[in-house]
Amino acid sequence: MAASGAFLRWEGTMTAQVSKGLSKISMTCTMPCLLFASAIGCRGVVAGEECTRLRDMLEWPLLVLPFLYVFVGLVVGSAAARVGGTRPEFRRAATASVAFGNSTGLPITLLGVINSQAGVAPMFGRDTGLNLTYLATYLLIYPVLQWSVGGCLLQRRGGAPGGEVDEPRRTGRALSLADAAAGEQPGEGAPPPPRPMLRLQRSLSRASLSLGGELRRSVHLLSQPEPPIASLHTSIGPRRWSSSDVGEDAERAAAVWAAAAAAASAAQPPLDAPSPLQTLSTALQRVLPPPVLGALAGMCVALTAGGGAYSPRAWLLAECPGEAECDAPLEWLFAAVDGVGRAAVPLNMMILGNRLAQGMAATDVSWRALGTLTAAKMVVMPAFGAATGIALRSSGLVRQPAAVLVAMIVTCTPTANNVMVRLSRTERGPCRHTTSPVSPVRMLL
Template identity: 30%
Template sequence: MSSSIFLSSLQSIGNAISLAAAGSYLAHLGIVTKENKKMLAKVSKNLTIPCLLFTKMLACNQDWSTEPCPDVFNSVRQAWYLMLYPIWVVATGILVGLLMCYLSGSPKRIYKTVIAATAFGNSTGLPITLLTVIHLSFDKSTELGAIDPTLFLSVYLLTYPVLQWGVGGWLLAPVAEAHPLLDNGDSTNAARTSSFENHVLAQFSDDEIDTRTDKLLDHNNSKPKGKFDVKKCILAILKKVLQPPVIASMLGLFIAAIHQVRGLFVDLSDRDNDAPLEWFFNGLNTVGDSAVPINMFILGSSLYYSAKGVGTSVPEDEKLPMRTMLAIIFGKLVIMPAIGIGTAMLMRQFLSIPEDIDASFYLVIMLVTATPTANNVMVMAELGGQSKEAMAMSIFSQYLCAPIVLTASVGVIVTIASKW
């Protein structure tokens, strides 16, 4: 079993590195430039990733099997705690990120990069591969061999994308300067405007800001008042939280809850790929399959431009100090798995999980904290302009260490889960 897990880790990491290398090659040829990297990021965020998340909610293997398709809500009912677990994972990841910033003496300009790198782990490709190999490595008579742990991962993924794209998108979003139209005549007004207000204003177009300013004018056509509009703030937060990937996840869950509607997209009876709208679902699924390659192309091209800039005038906010890089690796690949193991031990003492599924349940609880930073975070950094090269280097350095560190942590996790 250990050799299978080790080989699975190497294969998954090798696949990621090869895709990143392809992105670097495209950057070398001048096909993926610094300018159109952001275009690729927008394609990923607004199309390929939403399609991936949506289709995963409805998916049912069309293998002409008579077995019933996986019931998303049955998984939710058995392990609903996993819907809340992402809140704990992200919260502890943010705290670990802050701790790593403090211990490594990281410049404040890359605090957000460090925090995002430790808070948001890979929750799809790598965990699915590892969980599948672990499941197949055990005999069917054992709990880990009888219960497919990827079913519980799907419950975790119901809410994790909401936090990843909501909190992560907010964290890595650009912060604009105070808008000059909000100056109430006091020369120090812009300086007093909070960064939070500036951030909220950054979410609106100039026309929307003009409308906001007009509303701040009194009836005597006096100068705009520097009051902060709570309604606009709430709208800005909703705009950041309700990202296309989040909306796609929610829509997929809603459709999956209605058996008849889900049956329009995937054949749930004899699984022979002849549902009325299966052609449409298959198209979305094909688009979703391109999400991971595109994300890795973005990562690889960022690494290329980062390496090309070594020794030249690289912008200060794009540099990642070695101490900070090591701190990210330690925080994400060592401290976070330890937190996951400790959390599983505490949950086992206080939660009542059925004995026939508890091993697979706690395996997922621990494994989702052990993976490197999600590639999607690179997309967020690209769109937000937040130390793109620094984020790329932090992710790539984790993948370089993963064959040793990740394999060791997964071995410990599987050993613990198999004994429960």
């Protein structure tokens, strides 16, 4: 799937604007649907059985592990970035590449492969649906941290939500004539053209408008059945243009121009400071982007609903387990949300392939930094995850072997695709090569 994104870039279809558009679609539509459907969906249930209550399947340490793994990942990533000599402008992205791993596509694939192995499956159980249930439990909290903490970490300092820096904007709609003549928009602060150039532009514009009006009037008169010849002579003949007329028009235009520009500047209000409500709205947008809202909404539905065919989950949005025809009133709505969510992983992989196909400038990140980051992500973090899983099993905090497997496997995946998606929206100006510490980590795998 990633190769398809690279092919589209090679073909010229995956331009920068297309990539940013796909990233926005993934963040605002497909990822929220995927997380919502994964939280409340009833998977791996055979005919005649009811969906297991999510409250009965919860292993509470899986709700705490995301905080532990993200914290340790931030510490290890920051240390690896400093030890590897990563440039200061890349350290935040380098830290994110270690702290946040792929938690959806690759873990599901790895769980399926492990369950298919005859010698390994008895250790963790053959029920893939059970493993995915524990993975969904882990994903109840992890996306919130990924899109809130990760979003703040990848946010340009002083920027707006999404990594883009807002230009100072004015509340009024007044546009000075100097800006209009220069082809600028309000708030861009472009210097006005020189006064002689303004005079020449106005005089030529006035002359062309006058001449155009005369020509249109003449054509209208000639189109009549019996055009009044006297009117033609009086409308065209007496009019003569001289250098003095053009000079007078230029002087009058310059005076009117200056007066209008002064009035517009005086009427233009000063820059507004953000109100407390705007500040709160900005903070909520940074901490609660659409994927987080989708995960939280699914968590609320899953935790408040009970099992059975007549539970709120089955009646509202969930699938009917093990039945050929589902009679849930809003099953069609859940099917639509689930279908849109299934497009998230292929879409993210295409974006990833496009980003990897761009390559990396030789001066961006040193091989020492790449080796350090790769070792931190693919050696240190999996070792910590394995030690954590063994400790949870030995202490009795986690009873099910499948939950231990999930606790280990989520630390063995490379950098999350969503980090790439987030970075592809923040690439502007000095942050154009921010993905450089992230892309090579995946390339070296």
